[in-house]
Amino acid sequence: MQAAAPALSVSKQGAGIWKLYIFAVVILVIAEWIGSATFKLGPGKIVLLPMVWALIMGALIGSLQSRLPGPLSLSQPLQFRAAAILQPALLLFVAKLGLMVGSSLPKLVESGWALIFQEFGHFVGTILIGLPLALLLGIKREAIGATFSVGREPSLAIIGERYGMDSPEGRGVLAEYITGTLFGAVFIAVFAGFIASLNIFHPYSLAMGAGVGSGSMMAAAAGAIAALQTPEVAKDVATFAAASNLITTTIGTYFTLFISLPLAVWGYRVLEPLIGRTTASSSTAQEGLQQATHLDSGELNLPNRIGAWVFAGVLTIIANWIAYKVTPLQSLGCIAIMVAVVFAGDLLRTLTGKKVPAVCWVTLVAMFLTSPACPWAAAIVEITSKVNFLAVITPMLTFAGLSIAKDIPAFRKLGWRIVLVSFAANAGTFIGATLIAEFFH
Template identity: 40%
Template sequence: MSTSTTTPRIDKAGARLTLPVAALAFVIALAVQFIGQAKIDIGIGAIVIFPMVWGLILGLLVSIQKFKPLGLDLQRVAAALVGVAVLLLVARLAFNIGPSLPSLLRAGPALLLQEVGHLLGTIALALPLAVLLRMGKATVGATFSLDREPSFAMVSEKYGPDSDQYRGVLAMYVFGTLFGAVFITLLTSLVANWKIFDPLALAMGAGVGSGSMMAASSASIIAAYPGDQEAILGMAAVSNLITTILGVYVGIYIALPLADRFYKVLTRKQTREAAAVAAGGGAVRSQADIDRDDAQAEENRLFREKVAESSAAIKLPLWLSLSVLTVLGIGTASVAAKGLSLSIVLGYGIMLALVLVSIALAKVTKKISAIVYITTIGAYISSPWFFAAESLTTIIKTVDFLSIATVMLTLAGLSLGKDIPLLKNIGWKIIPVGLVAITASFLLSTVIAEFALGLWH
């Protein structure tokens, strides 16, 4: 008699699973910080590869190697740590918003107008390509946005969780998870080194709605315009927050209906041909058609379940997550600063306090996320209107934001091994569509911001 050996999925984890992941991330993050960045000239421009990209790649290699496999639960722990690391990254960036408020206010109209590029750029360029590649109805889900987590609910409610449209959302989500940060780093580095755009316009373009992609993109812009680091980080953080908040409403009421309508317009010839065939064969659908649709729905369901299994959250104690990330962060920040200093430790203390207060407020209000509180409070206490702003900002500046991004993307890399098997389910067509979607979101937003800044500056 056989006995099942399937290990039940756990929903909570403690130090036993967290510390091994933290140790791996610590070694990798420190190693890539020592390696530093590399600049590669490719003729049409230069590409800068940062430690965080090395960390992502090395983390991925560790998570997929077969010699001593990194278990699924360990990868899920790494993913959970990424979620908390994002809060620390936002806390660090919030202290660039306050000092940059005059620039942000002057760029106000441009900051809002360029969101058109983020929110609709994918429809303008990626959707026609997906139609050309005959992705079918999955085109709508894959191209109405960059498809992070909020997109799931929008498409599922409108089309159903087993629909082709929902499969498109999942495919783009998997693509963005695996390749988004690396690709936008290379793209932004190339475009920024052309030196044809205002760095603030590029910073607005970096706010694509993903924390990791925004951090990676901002790093490339700063490498090209090091003198504008504070303004770039502040602008990118605000743009990313606006994209995240507006993305839900624009997605529901504008982007998704528009993508659906645009898809129908572009495929009207195919639709008419299909209708003519159906009319010629009679109004009743054949059993073969019914079986084919049922098989596709079942395939979509299985893919959805695989993605759900891969992305299933695991809960870590907050004290453990923050403790681990603080140690990792202080270590990488010290390497970046070429030495440990009290100000780095104090900087992390301030960021931890900001994160904890914001999480508490989010739990009390329940309708406003911790990220909004972190950004708002951090911007205020670093602004000219707060009495201790200069002292706080001076301390926080000793914590290199790239060191936090390195920790975050290293952990992200360690979590990606579980997503690699999904590649065979998403198909090759999502690769060019995904690349165009990210490019369109960044470039269209940057171009709009460039013209808008020219009008209002």
């Protein structure tokens, strides 16, 4: 019941929302002004993009809420509001990727089996790497929930229905969800960028590996990979990552339910007697983890969703202006089309009884507009090419950063072991899919 107040505050038009928007603008401007930073690490290199700075700055502001003066403090209700804004705002990024995918459908068709079979790597990779590590660290049945997938919203629903969120498996998937929310985008951006810098895999294979089923994590990974490519290849990286992420989000949900979860259960049954250990982390009956997660952030009503799309579009225009020197007037047409695509996708979701996620409808509408089947495809491609897809990522991770500080108290209960397991699972899903895509490429 303690979580009800923050949840309710998200649905109200409370005073102080303007403060959240000002924070978002300031963070985005600073992040884009800092730009990219590259560090040498052994044979490869790590590239930190503006989206990483935005995520970190947002998290710091939220975590310092009790130490900052009132006007500069980001209260927990506003952090929940940021989480609520993030979901519809991500659809703007999905629209941009869909517009890019439509014009690249021939290349996707050419990829053939690589794009289909890489899905096995996304889910099996989390188990092969994450499950043994979890057992060695003394994590018991929580390991099943934490390693059968990357622990996004569909995984929470699957485990909740099968075992209940108060079960060990429920605590495991919730731990993975919180860890991924707090650190997933930063970790996958650094990891994917480093792997890409080694020049071992084809950029398309890396792009398919980036489609892990999380919008923010896919954006972070694809952005880091694209930053190391030529402009033309960078566009293809975004295209393949979007296609892979769409498969992971839709078909992958059934794959998770019928293949990876039973595989994780079987793996636990076989490996636990062999390598399982008992440590202080073996007893993980924490209470109230669910009360402090994004599950309580709720869904904005239509006027507020439209506001989120428009504001995310404004932030994108600013980012595109600072980073790529494209004037706001030149970017305006692309943003208008993206917002219209998102509105159409949201409307189709409502008309179909919300049985199909908005991300699927938005992707389909966007792909059609730039596909050979659309008579206006060439003109739409020309208009939408004015905005770089990396400029759309930073606003998304700005809201992600402003929303995650509220999860830190719950995260502290989980300990460092679950962080390692989560990182291993995220690395496993990326490497697994990349290896399979490389094999079939």
